[in-house]
Amino acid sequence: MTDHDRPRRLPELTAAPVEVPIASATSVSANGLRVVAVRMPTVPMVELRMTVPFAGPDRRHAARADLLSSCLMTGTRSRTRLDLDTDLAVAGAALGAAAGPDFLTFAGSAPAEHLPTLLDLLDDVLEHAAYPVGEFDGERDRLAERLRVFRARPGVRAREALLAKAFGAHPVTFEVPLAKDVAALGVEEVRALHRAAVSPRGSVLTLVGDLDPDTAIDAVGAALAGWTCPRPAAVLERFEPVRPSPLQLVDRPRGVQSQIRLVGNSVARSDPSYPAAKIANLVFGGYFSSRLVENVREDKGYTYGASSLLDSGIAGDMLLVALDTARETTAAAVLETVYELSRMVTTPPTAAEVDAARQYAIGALSISLSSQSGLAGTVAGMQTVGLGLEWLTEHPRALATVTVDEVGAAAAALFGAHRFTGIVQGDAASLTDSLQSVVGVVS
Numbered sequence: 001m002t003d004h005d006r007p008r009r010l011p012e013l014t015a016a017p018v019e020v021p022i023a024s025a026t027s028v029s030a031n032g033l034r035v036v037a038v039r040m041p042t043v044p045m046v047e048l049r050m051t052v053p054f055a056g057p058d059r060r061h062a063a064r065a066d067l068l069s070s071c072l073m074t075g076t077r078s079r080t081r082l083d084l085d086t087d088l089a090v091a092g093a094a095l096g097a098a099a100g101p102d103f104l105t106f107a108g109s110a111p112a113e114h115l116p117t118l119l120d121l122l123d124d125v126l127e128h129a130a131y132p133v134g135e136f137d138g139e140r141d142r143l144a145e146r147l148r149v150f151r152a153r154p155g156v157r158a159r160e161a162l163l164a165k166a167f168g169a170h171p172v173t174f175e176v177p178l179a180k181d182v183a184a185l186g187v188e189e190v191r192a193l194h195r196a197a198v199s200p201r202g203s204v205l206t207l208v209g210d211l212d213p214d215t216a217i218d219a220v221g222a223a224l225a226g227w228t229c230p231r232p233a234a235v236l237e238r239f240e241p242v243r244p245s246p247l248q249l250v251d252r253p254r255g256v257q258s259q260i261r262l263v264g265n266s267v268a269r270s271d272p273s274y275p276a277a278k279i280a281n282l283v284f285g286g287y288f289s290s291r292l293v294e295n296v297r298e299d300k301g302y303t304y305g306a307s308s309l310l311d312s313g314i315a316g317d318m319l320l321v322a323l324d325t326a327r328e329t330t331a332a333a334v335l336e337t338v339y340e341l342s343r344m345v346t347t348p349p350t351a352a353e354v355d356a357a358r359q360y361a362i363g364a365l366s367i368s369l370s371s372q373s374g375l376a377g378t379v380a381g382m383q384t385v386g387l388g389l390e391w392l393t394e395h396p397r398a399l400a401t402v403t404v405d406e407v408g409a410a411a412a413a414l415f416g417a418h419r420f421t422g423i424v425q426g427d428a429a430s431l432t433d434s435l436q437s438v439v440g441v442v443s
Contacts, residue, residue, distance in 0.1 A: 024389055025213035029221045031228055032201030037213035037220075038379060038389070040372050044112045046209030046216075047372045048095075048122070049380035053202050053314075054104040055171055055236035062174040063181035065099035068190050070143050072097045074135035076128040081135055084121065091117040095125075101171050102236040102314050103384065104198065109373070112210040119223035126227045129194055136187045147179040154252065155324070158259035158425040161250045162320075166263045166421055170239045172315050199229030204383040208376035236315045241265050245421040247334070249435060251428035258330040258426030260337060262321040264419045267410075269312045269385055275398035276410035281310050282357035283349040283407070284340065284415060285321060289356060292340050296323060302333040314384055319414055321422070330426055331434035344415035348408035361399050 023039040054065055073096065074081045088095060093110035095118065110118040150156060156176060163173040205224075207216050242265050252258075267277050278286075285292035285308030296302045306323035321341075325333040349357075368374045369392065382391055424435060 027217045034204045037207045037216040041210040044210045047376035048108040050106040050205040052104040053233035053235045055234040059174045063177035069097040069099040075132045076124045144179040144183040162261040167239045199233040202233035206380040239316045248423045250425040255427045262420045262422035264319045266317040266319040275402045276406040279357045279407045280411040283353045302329045335438045338417040341417040344411040
């Protein structure tokens, strides 16, 4: 065999580069709207994201907000639904809205030359959304039906039960409205909500693409100058930290699968320990090569997939753990999950585990920032939790330099089964005895 025929040694992995935007600008318009513009001329397009704080006190508000977002594009004083769709299509643009417990969000895109058209359509919807009765009734009925179907999913019900156990009646638990609440809404309620709560004061509009940042900000100021509201946007209040407690068994009669959901406290993305916490979470369950996946999927075969997630938002920060398993293996899967949570403290992440997770984290961040859409989503999310554009440079550097000891300290602070609460959703008649034998469960 010649040297040419022999397998060649692969080069060592190096940190994936993370490109930083070459130009950006930030300003606050006269109406209180914060505008962030970032130049990324990879293709002649512009991505638009806008977040309007849109909190409310109860699930009925969640129903009104969800219906409002579904009906925003059904017509304005001067444009029918068909007119809006046609104007977007002619410009090669897109625009849509969605609502959650914290924000009313807008997402859109357009060729760079048609950004003025996109901004004009956005302004028309913000200022003059009409909610035509015929369109409204149809959207309300369709949304109610979609919610009935969506809420029947075991994972949706499990997450709702988990958030309710951890945070009580805090609005963060009202992620999915009740179909009956949507079905009972009238058009005047939604129109009143729009007038009172769709406010520029406290909102953030992000533009990323083939643009001059200062010129883009001026264009937003001119296009949306007439958008006003009598009060600032409603910011979601922070929830209380998670209080550790025994798991709660949520009955799902005759369910052949069980949903295991746990939640603990995490750290904010602005916290100096966040990069270490991110790496520690990856080692535990944040990607396919994690300890939890290796144990409950690869070794034991209890589940097809298991995951953990650092969830940072305006209302607070939490660490979520999720897996589904067969009814017969539920108790064993809970036991192994508790074991892995504790092992993060008793057996801290090794240098090899940290390096592998580090490479994954930097690579995933690089990929997420490589497109205009990905960068726009990242920048918009950063704005909601008070992070500046410098985070795009500082965070990958921190991931690249975080030490094994720092990751171990973060693991000790966040993990350990004693730091969590959670639920097991499944057939209580079959699960109660087995769960009580391995871990304390409150029925």
